[in-house]
Amino acid sequence: MPALDSTGASGSAGRPPRHWSPVQRCIAIDADDFAQRYWAQAPLLTTAAELNDDFSDLFSADSVDELVSERGLRTPFLRMAKNGSVLSSASFTRGGGAGATITDQVADDKVLAQLAGGATLVLQALHRTWPPLVRFGSELAAELGHPVQINAYITPPQNQGFASHYDTHDVFVLQIAGTKHWRIHEPVLPDPLPHQTWDGRRAQVQDRAAQAPAIDALLRPGDALYLPRGYLHSAVAQGELSIHLTIGVHPLTGYDLARELIAAAEDDPELRRSLPMGVDVTDVDAMATHLRQAAQRLVDRLGQAGPELYRAAARRVGPQQVGQTRPAPIAPLAQLRAAATLDPQTPLVLRPGLRPRLRQQGEKWVLSLIDSTVSWPEQVHAALLIVLSGKAFTADELPNLDDAEQLVVARRLLREGIVIPAVIPAVIPTVIPAVAPGPDGGAAGPATDDGG
The missing domain is CATH 2.60.120.650 (Cupin)
Known part of the structure; x- marks a missing residue:
């Protein structure tokens, strides 16, 4: 383990903050x-x-x-x-x-x-x-x-x-x-x-x-x-x-996944069948036999299962986890104002931490959010893929839509809390440091005012 700093210094004085991941x-x-x-x-x-x-x-x-x-x-x-x-x-x-x-x-x-x-x-x-x-x-x-x-x-x-x-x-x-x-x-x-x-x-x-x-x-x-x-x-x-x-x-564990697999086996008739009439639940040996039989049936059921059973279980796990994590906060009045004043070049971005899920349902595309869904026509699919990329975009960049449709879709994304106005970092001009002439008339290096 790293040793503690005996000085107890916070390490922040005179040092710029680090812009790292959380x-x-x-x-x-x-x-x-x-x-x-x-x-x-x-x-x-x-x-x-x-x-x-x-x-x-x-x-x-x-x-x-x-x-x-x-x-x-x-x-x-x-x-x-x-x-x-x-x-x-x-x-x-x-x-x-x-x-x-x-x-x-x-x-x-x-x-x-x-x-x-x-x-x-x-x-x-x-x-x-x-x-x-x-x-x-x-x-x-x-x-x-x-x-x-x-x-x-x-x-x-x-x-x-x-x-x-x-x-x-x-x-x-x-x-x-x-x-x-x-x-x-x-x-x-x-x-x-x-x-x-x-x-x-x-x-x-x-x-x-x-x-x-x-x-x-x-x-x-x-x-x-x-x-x-x-x-x-x-x-x-x-x-x-x-x-x-x-x-x-709060970690997701293998035990959590195993419970989902047991739940996925509920469609197995043998596992749903009642135990025999007159079963003595206090008879440890008898109950152990029933448990072994159920365990074997579960192993057989999972062993015979195709990819769809595991995909179905995964689809249940995802929303459960997403529902436990709050996405980045939004300001309701600011969102409504942004939607009302939106123009084709207004930069927007997917709300951080939202993690929406897109799936096809008939002729529509459904975007699943924390506890709600939003349906979209087929022609919006390509635009939704741009939104879900997580990169900043503008309404006039949404494909397969005319000018009016682009604004309608972008405004709905704002009102549903799916996207927020993007903050584009200002471009900081490059500053060439001043130099002082050296003894030979050439540059001696950056001029300083700290006595160093």
Whole structure:
């Protein structure tokens, strides 16, 4: 594991931000190297100095204050914990006041009192509520290929919100402010599934947590830590308030695919047949025989299946995963304004993270979105392929359509939230650096004003 930077420097002062992929914001090694050596296999600790950046553009202490005091959050978008136990929501929420019938809106004064008393504040689902993390979460999920969630943990000095435990999803930890002491232990159950939570193995977790940790590190602002699911972890804030983001990655597994294959076998008459009358479900040997017969029938059924069975299962998996990931946000009023003022040269682009699916249905082409479909006539097919390429386009570039039809299609794409106005980067003119004459009258190199 890389050693922690003893200085704790954030690594961002005087350095330009890196314009990398979302994954590369969390690691300092090549993404392919990370995928081969660490993804779902081993923890990876990366310091701020190695990242050459921090996370202040994503979240900060001011973000916490704004969310708590101005955004009207309700449970379950926040919770609080102390000494390893979750607090009752009544201890940090109250009614919404005049004109509101809700009873669980965050009460900033109660949150203040709980924080002062040593409780940890958890702001949940920030990939849905905080704009910079809405965008970052959408982009990260698209790159990873798995849905993500983002929470923030705000812990007072010398306090621990939760006891040692493991998660059933992978985690990227991004330290925002303060310092936190992390202890990481090897799994008691590698790659746990969502229902295989740590509290069902509490004794094993406590025994493992009492052993020497695999990683014992102090995270400083700008540091990042990747943990595969199953790794035990606990964290204690040090001498000042600590804020960190936890990015949970909910992976699609082989077990998930196997369940889809079992569901695909529902059309097999033998598997649908009732067990014999009078079956004794408490007879382990008898039931084991029935299970072996069902397993063999399933193996035979899948072995005889053609490609269409697997394609049908794949078609079910795709929408399920897409539905768990929010695409890039759109501004409804701005979309309507863009549609109303659209001209043939207005640049448009597919909404990032949307991942629509195009299929033919009779004489029409159907575009499947998150939870809706949009039908198009055959003549629009070639235009849809341009849209789905992900490259910026203009209405007058859509083929097989006349001028009026191009605008009709482009406006509908905007109103359906399928495309958004494209932001075309400005062309920055090349600047030739000034040169100072050398002793011989020639160029001595770029002139500087820093004394160097």
